[in-house]
Amino acid sequence: MSVSKVLTIHYGQLQKNPAPLCFAEPKDPSTNMLHWTGWIEGPPDTPFSGGRFHFVIDFSVEFPFKPPAVRFTTQIFHPNISTSGEICLDILHSQWSPALTIRGLLISVCLLLTDQNSEHGLNKEALKLFRTDRQTYDQLAKQWTELYAK
Template identity: 35%
Template sequence: MLNYIYPITKPRPIDNEHGVTLNNDQSHGLAVYKLVVADSSDFDALPSICQVTYPDPNNLLRFILTIAPDDGYYRGGSFKFSFDIGQNYPYEPPKVKCTQKIYHPNIDLEGNVCLNILREDWTPVLNLTSIIFGIIFLFASPNPSDPLNKEAAKVLNSNAKTFTTNARQTMAGGTINGVQYDRVLI
């Protein structure tokens, strides 16, 4: 039999700096929100090839990152990624998806992104800017050794010229092996 020395009570409400009483869940949500506000202050230092927009300006936990690479295989394209930050941030990474169907070794046809810091290498010391720079790097240097799109990785490994042709064709909205890709050229 368990004997409790202290009586079990409901969590006490917490007053925030504005005098509003919050329960523990709301307080945690406020902490996540404040952390995201701090993280997003770094967005001003992003390179000019990036733009962050908020579909709902009242919700900083969901935003769209647009990357328009100015060199490499994907030069001339405009690629959009949705970020969905959960209540366990920074202990869990945000959910990041490419919103367009693109031909890339590290992005599958459903928009999932193969970036180690979004999976096993995530730690709470990383932030949103770390993820954004990771995605920029995937466009500058696709990684065929850790692919989500195995077909694109195989072509990149075997023939860079064919990969370049395929990337250009698909960015224009073309079809490769029966798969229609979204037009992303600007």
């Protein structure tokens, strides 16, 4: 089965059963199923609440056997997300499984906004503040949300 067919199936499933607080779709389904865009609503009771964080998903022709590349296009102050939008999430790298759905992927990325990983990080400043001064970290994350995601 071609990757375009696989992605079309995933897209249909996602339309029938959308992920909470998330949205994703092919940027131009008539010509390219490999490039998707989407957003995540900042979860309530987090410094990201009220923000909308946009991202891109690029699938390789080896999907579902290789993970997609996911990158935020909205600036976000987060220990596991670099200032260029790269995401430190195990399922996007070493823990990828062909059984993972795009809906599951979206939920995992969304959960990263509520459950930061303090063991690993791409944004060293955010990681240090998250570990040592949670109040300042929350203030900066909220400021960035106001600046870039509203």
